Amino acid sequence: MARIIVVTSGKGGVGKTTTSAAIAMGLAKRGHKTVVIDFDVGLRNLDLIMGCERRVVYDFVNVINGEANLNQALIRDKNCNLLYILPASQTRDKDALTLEGVEKVLEELSKDFKYIVCDSPAGIEKGAHLAMYFADDAFVVTNPEVSSVRDSDRMLGIMASKSRRAELAMEPIKEYLLLTRYDPDRVEAGEMLSLEDVQEILSLHLLGIIPESKAVLNASNSGTPVILDEKSDAGQAYADVVARYLGEKRPHRFIDSKKGFLRKLFGGK
Amino acid sequence: MSIDTKKMYEIQSVLEIKSSTFFVPVLVLYTNDLVVIEQRLLQKISQAPDFFRNSPIVFDLHELNHHNDEIDVVKLVELIRKSGLFPIGIRGGNEFQNAQANSIFIPVDNTQSIAAEISKTSVPTSQTVVKEVVVNNAATLITQPVRSGQRIYVSGDLIILAQVSAGAEIMAEGNIHVYNTLRGRALAGVQGDTNARIFCFDLQAELISIAGDYKTSEDLKGTVEKKPVQIYLQNHALIIKELG
Numbered sequence: 001m002a003r004i005i006v007v008t009s010g011k012g013g014v015g016k017t018t019t020s021a022a023i024a025m026g027l028a029k030r031g032h033k034t035v036v037i038d039f040d041v042g043l044r045n046l047d048l049i050m051g052c053e054r055r056v057v058y059d060f061v062n063v064i065n066g067e068a069n070l071n072q073a074l075i076r077d078k079n080c081n082l083l084y085i086l087p088a089s090q091t092r093d094k095d096a097l098t099l100e101g102v103e104k105v106l107e108e109l110s111k112d113f114k115y116i117v118c119d120s121p122a123g124i125e126k127g128a129h130l131a132m133y134f135a136d137d138a139f140v141v142t143n144p145e146v147s148s149v150r151d152s153d154r155m156l157g158i159m160a161s162k163s164r165r166a167e168l169a170m171e172p173i174k175e176y177l178l179l180t181r182y183d184p185d186r187v188e189a190g191e192m193l194s195l196e197d198v199q200e201i202l203s204l205h206l207l208g209i210i211p212e213s214k215a216v217l218n219a220s221n222s223g224t225p226v227i228l229d230e231k232s233d234a235g236q237a238y239a240d241v242v243a244r245y246l247g248e249k250r251p252h253r254f255i256d257s258k259k260g261f262l263r264k265l266f267g268g269k
Numbered sequence: 270m271s272i273d274t275k276k277m278y279e280i281q282s283v284l285e286i287k288s289s290t291f292f293v294p295v296l297v298l299y300t301n302d303l304v305v306i307e308q309r310l311l312q313k314i315s316q317a318p319d320f321f322r323n324s325p326i327v328f329d330l331h332e333l334n335h336h337n338d339e340i341d342v343v344k345l346v347e348l349i350r351k352s353g354l355f356p357i358g359i360r361g362g363n364e365f366q367n368a369q370a371n372s373i374f375i376p377v378d379n380t381q382s383i384a385a386e387i388s389k390t391s392v393p394t395s396q397t398v399v400k401e402v403v404v405n406n407a408a409t410l411i412t413q414p415v416r417s418g419q420r421i422y423v424s425g426d427l428i429i430l431a432q433v434s435a436g437a438e439i440m441a442e443g444n445i446h447v448y449n450t451l452r453g454r455a456l457a458g459v460q461g462d463t464n465a466r467i468f469c470f471d472l473q474a475e476l477i478s479i480a481g482d483y484k485t486s487e488d489l490k491g492t493v494e495k496k497p498v499q500i501y502l503q504n505h506a507l508i509i510k511e512l513g
Contacts, residue, residue, distance in 0.1 A: 150417055153434045157416025172413075201452075203414065203432060 002110040005117045006135035006173075008159075010151030012122030014143045015180040018216055019238075020119035021049045021225040023139065026242030028083035029227075032114040035074065037105075038088035039131035040121035041096055047087045050077060051223025061089035064101030070108055079228060084113075094127035102130050124158055134164050137174045137245075140204065143181050144193040149201050152177075156202070177204035178241065183212040184257035195255060208241035210234055211254040292422065293357065296328040296349070301338040303348055310352050326354045327378060331361025342369040408443075415439060415453065422459075435475060444468070454478075458502075467500040472509070482507055 007020040017040075024036035038046035041061060047053040052075045058068035063086070070086075077083035086105075089096065109116050120131035132138060138159055142152040159173050160166060166173075179198060186192040195209065215232030219225060227242070229235040233254060240250050298306065314321045326349065333340055342359065349356045359370040360378045367377045408426040415421060415429060417436030427441035430448050437453035439445060445457045447469040458465030458480040465479050472493060475486050479502045489509070497512040 150434075150436060153417040154436065156414070157419040157434075157437070160413060160416060161419065200450075201434065 002113045002116050003137060004106060004110075004135050005115060005137045005139060006120055006132040007117060007139045007141060008120040008128060008132055008155050009122065009141040009148070010124060010128075010155040011143070011148045014141050014148055015210070015216070016122070016141050017045050017049050017119050018220065018226060019139060019141050019178060019180065019210075020046060020117050022227040022235075022238040023242055023245070024115070024117040025077070025080060025083060025225040026227045026238055027115045027117075027246075028077070028080045030242065030246065031082065033082045033112070034115040034117060035084040035086060035109055035113045036117040036119060037086040037109075038119050039097070039127050040119065041088045041127060042090065042093045043121065044088040044090040046119050047075075047085065048223060049220050050085050050225065052077065052085055052087075053223070056087045059087045059089040060105070061092050061096045063105055064096070064098065070105065079224065094121070094125065097127060097130050099130060099133065103134065106134050124154065128155075129158070129162065132159050132163055132173070135159070135173050136165075137176065139176050139178050139207065140202075141178045141180055142198060142202070144179060144183075144187065144195075144198055146193065149193065149198055153202060156204075175204050176207040176245070177202060178207055178210065180210040181212045182209045182254065184255060188257050206252065207244055208237055209252060209254050210237045210241075293325050293327050295360065296326050296354075297332060298328065298330060298340070298345075299332050301333055301340040303340075303344060306345075307348050307352070310349070314352060314354075322353060324354055325357040327358040327360055328356060329360045330363075330366060334361060334363050334366075340366070342366045342375075343373055346370075346373060346375060409441075417453070441465070456483075457500075463502050465502075468498070468512070470497050471495050472498050472500075477507065479507060 005023070007016050007023070009016050020036055024034050028034040036046065036050070037060060038044055040046070047056055055075050058073040060073065062068040063070055063073045074084045074086055077085060106116060118131045118135065121127040140152050140156060142148050156175060159175065163173055165171065177198070179195060182195070183192055187194045195206070199206065211233050213232060213234035215229050215234045216226050219229055226232065226234050227238040230239070237254055240253065243250055296310075300306065328345065328349065330340065342362065346356050356375060358376050358378045359367065362370060362377065370377055408428055409423040411421065411427070411429045412431060414431040415433045415437040417434045420438045420440070421427065422440045424442045426443040426446070427439060428446045428448075429439065432449040433439055433447055433451050433453045433455070435452040438456070439453065440456045440459050442458065442460045442462060444465050445455050445467045447455070449469075450471040450473060451469040452473045452475065454476040455467050455469075455474055456478040457467045461480050463480045467477055467479065472489065473486075474489065477484055477489070477500055479500065482502060482505055484507050492509050493511055498509055499512055500507055500509050502508070
């Protein structure tokens, strides 16, 4: 049985797709057969981040409607042969997704894959609801600012009450916090919420902090998940996240300001 | 798009049947004297005419039947309608009363007995957005965080061990205990119990209310924070007092 992971946030632009691409690649690189599904029907982006936009023929909605089978729609990643991408449809809207259709696709994928990563669209409407409905684990992507934190909180509430696990009174979805676009300098300057501030409101298990990094935009532009950029801070942070998710213990990094570290080193104030 | 799928789409968008939860006032009767009922009902309505105007209402005959006091449901419905309310359901009626209600298209609610069954066997959790426990005086225990956008309503006391987030709403007809930080809205004594109290470990609420008297976070500024407090009503004023 596959483990279904939803990458969600409520708010847009916080790094859901970047995270989906990175962790799916990370899991596959570690030898787990993984598929990543773009639930953002109508605003397809995952294929760009994964660099497979030229190879999209059939999509998620085609499979749901029975116009194509899964093998026709799945795209094998060019960097890792254990990773597959199921792209969203760009010409339809979220109403094209149905609960039964999504369930059928996930069931079929479960037979063949170890991890299914669902890249949720922003918002709390149908697309986001279907992306999280069948999930076992949730990666809640949050930026260190108040509106993102509140939206994540709202999303957590919805997962606690409207997911399949909640409706069937099963063990609840395991929720993990991923704090993205974290800038320790701005936290120190009081311009950004600190990790402690966010944790005080959300009190979730922290899976990792992804620092604000130029590498993320470069990776998106070149269509390679940032986790493959092993020299970059963001790439390493995502590698840590995947390792922690798989049960390894790794200390959290990228929390403290580099300047602060130097200052400490030279004994300044 | 083929014609078939277009047709399908049109069929799908015509209507939808969804499940939904509503809050409806319940008229609990303790006497079968229709004259007295009418008097008191009009008196109650005159206290808050805007609230009651055209309001749907469910009437509860449980107490009457408990004491074997008979009442004519048809006449009762007439009386309620005359007072400006819309009776939409009967609760706690006996077989004859239920049949009478059905004959004049008043639906019968038998969730009370079911809820009583459930609450005997299990402790309710925070799995649903809106919770309603019908048993009076029973405390409801919630161990999971109450997140932004979630609403909880209980008829007895409400005990929450986890945090209540900003944007969440917790309501109880009795007392509210939050053994954590309270950031959302907390309304105790929502059916008018002025003796209800709110207790919490850290008061950062958006709004607190007891029996309709409320304070918003703006009024709370500069009062106790990060300390356990209790809130109670004294001469229509909310008193916030440190515990211990």
